[in-house]
Amino acid sequence: MADEQAEDRGGDAPHSDPDANSQTEARSEDGSEEQSGEKKPSLLERFPIIRYVLIAALVAGIVAAVVWYMNYRASGQYLQSTNNAYVRADFVTVSPKVGGYVERVLVADNQPVRRGQLLAVLDPRDYRANVEQAQAQIAAAAANIRAAERTLDEQQAGVGQAAAQVASAEAAAVAAEREVQRYEPLARSGAESRERLAGLVLQRDRAAAELRAQRAAYLAARRGVATQSARIGQAEAQRGTAQAQLARASTDLGAVEIRSSIDGVVADKAVRAGQYVQPATRLMSVVPVDQLYIEANFKETQVALMRVGQPVTIKVDALDGAELRGRVASFSPGTGAQFSLIPPENATGNFTKIVQRVPVRVSIEAGPEARRVLRPGLSVEVTVDTISAKGSREQIKQETERLKRGETQGAR
Numbered sequence: 001m002a003d004e005q006a007e008d009r010g011g012d013a014p015h016s017d018p019d020a021n022s023q024t025e026a027r028s029e030d031g032s033e034e035q036s037g038e039k040k041p042s043l044l045e046r047f048p049i050i051r052y053v054l055i056a057a058l059v060a061g062i063v064a065a066v067v068w069y070m071n072y073r074a075s076g077q078y079l080q081s082t083n084n085a086y087v088r089a090d091f092v093t094v095s096p097k098v099g100g101y102v103e104r105v106l107v108a109d110n111q112p113v114r115r116g117q118l119l120a121v122l123d124p125r126d127y128r129a130n131v132e133q134a135q136a137q138i139a140a141a142a143a144n145i146r147a148a149e150r151t152l153d154e155q156q157a158g159v160g161q162a163a164a165q166v167a168s169a170e171a172a173a174v175a176a177e178r179e180v181q182r183y184e185p186l187a188r189s190g191a192e193s194r195e196r197l198a199g200l201v202l203q204r205d206r207a208a209a210e211l212r213a214q215r216a217a218y219l220a221a222r223r224g225v226a227t228q229s230a231r232i233g234q235a236e237a238q239r240g241t242a243q244a245q246l247a248r249a250s251t252d253l254g255a256v257e258i259r260s261s262i263d264g265v266v267a268d269k270a271v272r273a274g275q276y277v278q279p280a281t282r283l284m285s286v287v288p289v290d291q292l293y294i295e296a297n298f299k300e301t302q303v304a305l306m307r308v309g310q311p312v313t314i315k316v317d318a319l320d321g322a323e324l325r326g327r328v329a330s331f332s333p334g335t336g337a338q339f340s341l342i343p344p345e346n347a348t349g350n351f352t353k354i355v356q357r358v359p360v361r362v363s364i365e366a367g368p369e370a371r372r373v374l375r376p377g378l379s380v381e382v383t384v385d386t387i388s389a390k391g392s393r394e395q396i397k398q399e400t401e402r403l404k405r406g407e408t409q410g411a412r
Contacts, residue, residue: 078305078387084357085296087316087364089376091287092262094119095280097255098127102275109269113260113286120271120283122256131253134246141239148235152228159225162218169211176204264288292374294326294362296382297336299355304393305386306331312362315381318373325365328384332359360384 100122107119179200186197264286271283294314298306312326335356337344362382366374 078385078390079383080298080302080306080386081381081383082296082298082302083379083381084298085294085362085380085382087292087374087376087378087380088295089287089289089292091264091267091285091376092260093282094258094260094284094286095282096120096122096258096277097279098122098252099278100126100256100276102271102273102277103256105269105271105273107266107269107284109266111266113264113266115260115263117260118257119260119266120258122258122277124253124256127249127253127256130249131246134242134249137242138239138246141235141242144235145232145239148228148232152225152232155221155225155228159218159221162214162221166211166214166218169207169214173204173207173211176200176207180204258283260286262286262288263290287376289375290371292364292371292376293329294364294380294382296360296362296380296384297357298360298384299357300335301355303331303358303360305389306360306384307386307389310388311385313383313385314362314364315383316370316374317379317381318375319370322370324370326362326382327365329361329363331361 102120103123104121105119106121107113107117113119180197184197267285267287269284271277277283306328308328308330310328312328314324314326315321316324332339335358337356362384364374
């Protein structure tokens with residue numbers, strides 16, 4: 001029994017040696033006592049704070065997503081933005097109404113000007129001569145009118161004289177006719193000689209001829225008066241023509257002084273003293289920097305709820321992202337493509353649908369300091385709050401349903 005136990009103990013000893021060797025080999029060179037069969041702890045197990053940070057970040061992300069979605073449903077979906085927007089101004093192109101040599105230029109580039117301020121002056125000598133010529137024509141016409149009026153007075157006096165002569169001839173003709181009538185019975189009875197009657201008949205015929213002559217002279221005098229009146233009218237018409245020429249010449253003379261029609265700033269000046277300019281030649285532009293607005297080109301899918309008067313948020317690149325306020329002022333009556341130089345013709349060839357853009361005019365509500373920076377052409381980003389029209393879609397649906405019901409009832 002003792003031998004068997006000894007053999008058992010002796011048999012167990014060799015089995016213990018490999019375990020000892022494996023433990024020795026599993027030890028690291030730096031003296032660590034980790035066994036090769038054991039799993040190393042992860043980063044989250046060694047640093048539990050990281051796990052808490054990740055959990056907190058996940059919760060915060062979920063909360064932020066929920067808040068964003070709720071905010072989007074409440075107001076964000078009604079905000080329409082575009083960066084296809086620019087500052088604009090209805091500037092005026094300054095052009096001369098008449099041609100001539102430029103005598104003086106009184107403004108410089110980028111100079112502020114007021115309405116009515118003198119910008120340039122053309123040589124006025126030719127136009128002053130036209131004014132003097134028209135004045136001389138008016139004076140000549142007035143003299144012709146006075147002479148014709150005097151002639152008319154004389155002819156009217158002649159008409160009176162002719163009328164008196166007609167009356168005298170009529171009286172003489174009547175008296176001669178009565179003498180003939182009185183002597184005819186006497187001559188037939190033999191109380192008076194036939195020679196006497198023949199003399200009276202001759203006097204009657206002469207009186208009748210004289211009456212006809214005086215009447216013709218009277219008629220000629222009256223016609224002369226009418227002719228002279230027509231000449232006076234012609235002279236007055238000539239005076240009116242000369243007065244019209246004087247008015248035009250005076251206007252042309254005044255047009256040699258080129259003035260600003262609005263308040264603004266001079267830009268793009270292209271005129272020099274001594275230069276010859278034609279009518280409608282562009283000399284310079286005047287930009288009304290106090291009347292700026294924004295033209296925002298929104299996609300057609302963005303304008304369904306836009307209405308005049310809705311608030312607008314404006315971010316100007318030149319102001320380093322500073323926000324300004326504004327209002328929707330008006331909408332273009334058509335898309336930009338409709339007013340291009342060559343409008344698209346979609347009824348020909350292959351068709352590819354392209355989202356169109358609608359120009360929207362936005363008024364700017366900014367103070368003097370911000371307006372000092374704003375200039376036409378600057379890029380801006382515009383956001384329109386359309387929440388005030390959120391019920392429009394439902395209203396459109398209701399209108400469509402009413403129209404359908406009306407068509408159905410009409411068909412019945």
